[in-house]
Every structure is written in C-alpha cells, then in structure tokens.
Amino acid sequence: MAISSTPGAGGPAQTTGATTTVLVVEDEPAIAQAISQRLSAEGWRVETVGDGHAGVEAAARLQPDVVVLDVMLPGIDGLEVCRRVQAERPVPVLMLTARDDETDMLIGLGVGADDYMTKPFSMRELVARTKALLRRTERAAQAAALQATQPDAIPPLTVGDVVVDRAQRRVHRAGEEVHLTPTEFDLLLTLAATPRTVLTRERLLAEVWDWVDASGTRTVDSHVKALRRKLGADLIRTVHGVGYAFEPATAPSASPAP
Template structure:
C-alpha cells in the first residue's frame, strides 16, 4: 500500500485540486500521498464542517468523501457542497451494503469506492471522473423533445431552462440523445457511459431514476427515458412514429 506510485499513462488535469475528507488519518494520508504523486493538489479535512470550510476557501475540482464522518455524515456534506456549486464527488464507504451505495448515488455522488480499496484504483477513478468534466470538441447540439444538450460546454436545458445535472447524469443524457429510439442494457450503458467493464448495475438504475426526475414532466410515467423490459432503457422521441 505504501509502495511508490507509478502513475498510469492516462490523461489527467495537472494541478487539479482534490479535497480528501476522511476521519481516519491513515486512510487520508495514504490517499493524499497517492493523489499528490499523481500530480494533484490535495487538501484534507477530517470532518464535515472542516470539509465545507476547506471547500469555501479553495473550491475543489473533485472531492473524495467518506460516508461515515463524525457529527455530519458524508451525505449531508455532499448535499451542502452541491448547494454551493457543481463539484464531482467520489464517495468512500466502509460498508458493502447496497443501500449505502445507493444513498450516495441518490445525493449525487458520481462514483463510489468501498473500503478496503486499492489507492491505485482510487486514483484511476479520480482520473476517470475528472476526464469527463473536461469540455470536448463534439460537433453540434443534441436536441429532442424539448431537451437540448451542448456537449462542448457541458450544458443541458429543458424547454430553455438549464438543468442541474451531475457529471454522470449529463453523460447518460447525452449518450441516450445520440441514439434515440435504441434500447441499451444496463451493462452496455455502464460500459459506454461510465467506461467500466464491470460494476454494480444499480449505479445505472439510480442514475436513470435521477435523470428522469429532471427531464420528465411526470417521472412516475416517463415518456422520454423509457424502460424496455428485459433489455434496459431507450430515449423515445414523442411523435416520431416509433
């Protein structure tokens, strides 16, 4: 765990600021060390109030956030940070219980890692999430059913009103808009949107539910992001005859 870190040959943001929030000083030190050697500027906090203060002083590009914190848990810290501005969050949890992972995703965490974990894997997760925050040169806007997505600016709107989407919600919406009428399984969405060849498929389910809550007129009766039983999901353009 304390071996010198050899950074993988993947793109990263030089000098990107990562806030590590964990009340276990050993975990915080190891994680911070690996991130520092990977080229990130690292801030540390041992509890929720300290994390909020750190973020207010130097807004991070990404937060590695422990779920179980004294006083104010990671879910509340995530909610309060997201109330101040958009920021990617990778949640750490010592529990393997699916409910805890889903709770983290429900409050908007972009990824999660279950303790004990490999620091190298965490660095790769950080790189993956940050890579998806960068504007990309994608030609043209994506438009359908009152939804407009600008991949280059990473902005989305519904009927002219901007949507507050997390990184993964944005990527999921953009991917579905690029393939209207086509059904995708959860495994395929995880591979194409998250870039994972394996993982907890409930991650996809939770993000679809959250995205429906933001783009559907009635999320309980979705017209745009439809469930295809036995397959997965598809983006349906009303009135296209399909």
C-alpha cells in the first residue's frame, strides 16, 4: 500500500528531460516520510510504498529512474524485490540495511543493487548517493547515443585480458562477458584506466560515488570484493591502509579471430 506520493516541490529535476521519479520502498513510516520530503526538495517526484509486493508493483507501474529500497520488508524482502525489479527492467537501486554486515551487503550487490547505505544514515549522504546514481545513468545514455551516431568515438579500453567497452558498458575477461552493476562498472573503469597505480579509497569514493566523506570508504571495500568475485581475485591488489590498484594479467590477450 502506498504511504505517500509527493510531486517535487524544490525546482527542476537534476537530470535532463522529464521530472525524475524516485520510488522509495520502506516499511517504517517515519523514515519513509523523511526520505520522501528530502528527495522531493530536490525537485523529484517521489512515491513511497511499505511492503515488498507493493514495491514490485510500483516499479512496474512507475518505471522509476531510481529505487531506494529497504532490505527488511513485510511480504517479500528487499533482496527478492531487487531481483524481480531488475529482471523486469534494469534500474539503479540504492539499498538500505539496518545490519552492518558485509555479507548482506555483498548479497545485495549480487542481486543487482548498485549501492547501499547502513541505517542510521544522513539525508545529505542519501541525496548525494541518489544524485550519483542518476548522473551515472545519464552518462551511460549519452555514451550510448554517441556510439549510435559515431561508432568509433569511444573505443574500448583493453588492459591485459580485460576489455572494458565504455560505449556499451560491457566487460569481457579472456573473451567471456562478465555482468557488472553500473557502480561496479564505473569502479572497474576508474581502476583500469590507470593500471598498477594505487588509488586511495577516498579518491575512488569521490570519482565513482561523487561522495567525499571518508566514512563511506567501506562502501569501496565491499564493491571491490564484489568485483573480485566476478572478475577474479588476481586483478585488484589491496594496498593496506591506502587503497587499491588494478593489476592486469601479464599474459597477452588472445588475438581476435580473423
């Protein structure tokens, strides 16, 4: 059942075109209302629902630009909601969890969430993370449009046996496609663009998430672990106390078939 549906009242949306729509799936009315009011102040249309089944229905009906999704929900939990929503139509998902458990966070990333925040969180950070997801979606659409008109405008990045197709936002390793979330893709691209160079967690957080508060650096760690699970543990080296470096395979890439 819908808790509220609030049209944006704070000016134009932050993305190009029609008003941005945000779906909030949160069963605690006070939290849902606070999120709705804060995001509406950005000029976005916000609708909130309070259980998992309603979240799946609302996502299909609204076709939102981004979903803010609590993990613990009545009906079906947020993980199952995320699976069903992503199977129907890929959409950026910011997951909220009351448990500061990295295993839960990795599971959330594994079912298609792009980012997560642990309760309690600041509304300022919630807005920053949501804006980052919207900007990433817009950049991807712009790259796809450019690729459609100028196929060679954005060449793939090849580092060792990893090929990052920046235009189509697809990744292959040793010829096999690896499916990444939008956030995982941007993190990989940032690391692979400067191979064997150590990037601090703070720099990665700023470049990938557009967030400069060092309290979020654990988010970087969890996404790196998710990347390692999908691409192999050998590609990203941890520099303890500093950050991470992309270490391409030393073996040359296989030559393309004639």
